Amino acid sequence: MPIGQRHIDLVFRDKFGQRLIVELKNGPILRAHIGQLFEYQGELLTPDDPNVRVMLIGNRVPPNMRRSLEHHGFEWLELTVEHLAGYVRKRGDSEFTEYFAKQPHVPAASVSPHPSRIATRPKSDRIKIIDKFYALFVQKHLGQVFSRKEIIDMILAAFPGTNRSSVLPSDYCYNIVNKGIKFEHHLFEYFDKSEYKVLGKDYAYIGPILWKDRKVGEWKDGVGPVFTEEFAK
Numbered sequence: 001m002p003i004g005q006r007h008i009d010l011v012f013r014d015k016f017g018q019r020l021i022v023e024l025k026n027g028p029i030l031r032a033h034i035g036q037l038f039e040y041q042g043e044l045l046t047p048d049d050p051n052v053r054v055m056l057i058g059n060r061v062p063p064n065m066r067r068s069l070e071h072h073g074f075e076w077l078e079l080t081v082e083h084l085a086g087y088v089r090k091r092g093d094s095e096f097t098e099y100f101a102k103q104p105h106v107p108a109a110s111v112s113p114h115p116s117r118i119a120t121r122p123k124s125d126r127i128k129i130i131d132k133f134y135a136l137f138v139q140k141h142l143g144q145v146f147s148r149k150e151i152i153d154m155i156l157a158a159f160p161g162t163n164r165s166s167v168l169p170s171d172y173c174y175n176i177v178n179k180g181i182k183f184e185h186h187l188f189e190y191f192d193k194s195e196y197k198v199l200g201k202d203y204a205y206i207g208p209i210l211w212k213d214r215k216v217g218e219w220k221d222g223v224g225p226v227f228t229e230e231f232a233k
Contacts, residue, residue, distance in 0.1 A: 008040055017180025019044060020053040028060040029076070037074055053165050059084075073164025129166050130185050132159050134201070137172075137187045141198045148194040169196050174205040174219065183209075183225060 010022035021040050025033055037054050044052050055075040069076045088096040132155050146154070152167045171178055172187045173196070186203070188196040199205065209217035209225055216231035218224060 014053065017178070018053050020055065022055045022057060025056065025058040027058065028062060029056060029058040029065045031065075033058070034065070034068060034072070034074070038072075070161075070163070073166070075163070075165075127159060129162075130172075132162065132167075133172055133185070133187060137198050138201045142200050143198065145191070145195055145197045148196065151196060174199060174203065174209075175207055176210050177216065179211060 008021055009024045012020040012022065014020050021037070021044070023033065023037060023040070033056060037056060041052050041054050053075065054073075055077065056069060057077045057079060059079060059081055061069075061076050061078040066076060085097065136154055136158060148169055151169045152164060155167045156162050156164060168178075169188060170176055170190065171181050172185050173190045174186045174188070176190045177183050186205070187199065187201060189199055189205070190196055204221070205219045205224075206221060207219055208215045209219065209227070211231065215228075217227035220226070
């Protein structure tokens with residue numbers, strides 16, 4: 001996928017409808033590669049679609065790079081040359097087996113995740129993300145207005161180790177809906193410029209429900225939501 005003068009290696013949609021950028025690197029992950037992720041993410045983020053996941057894959061992910069990637073909410077995967085060579089041998093792919101036989105050995109980092117898994121997260125990340133939102137906004141901060149960044153920072157401060165890209169305030173609003181996400185948890189009213197007013201759970205909200213600035217549903221006297229037939233399909 002072209003981005004300016006560059007090309008993103010792979011772009012997917014996950015099961016929740018979020019875009020997933022995957023950047024592939026031959027050799028160890030370097031500092032410049034992380035800057036490249038910020039560039040790609042910035043090009044794809046929009047007010048209408050603020051949810052973009054990013055993953056970096058390399059033959060070696062040094063511990064300091066892992067910590068930096070996780071701090072910024074980027075996912076990573078370490079696939080050593082040995083693992084890739086073993087995979088193509090099992091498939092009986094003689095052409096790629098010969099290619100990997102010529103590649104230099106790239107040692108794995110001292111602590112490497114299983115090659116088919118993403119980095120192990122701290123225990124706090126095993127708590128469901130909705131429970132983290134509930135802990136901070138069901139009865140606290142009612143009536144206050146926060147920016148998207150402030151809400152994300154509050155979640156990360158309360159639950160260290162949380163993947164930053166999983167903290168999506170727009171998924172928990174009364175008045176906007178992200179297609180592909182169940183519209184069942186509501187805590188905020190969304191304002192322009194990515195600001196959110198904390199209303200708490202079970203608020204008697206009245207007003208339209210928007211998707212990409214288009215009205216697709218409504219709350220009436222706190223009853224709802226009622227969506228248009230077109231959107232509900």
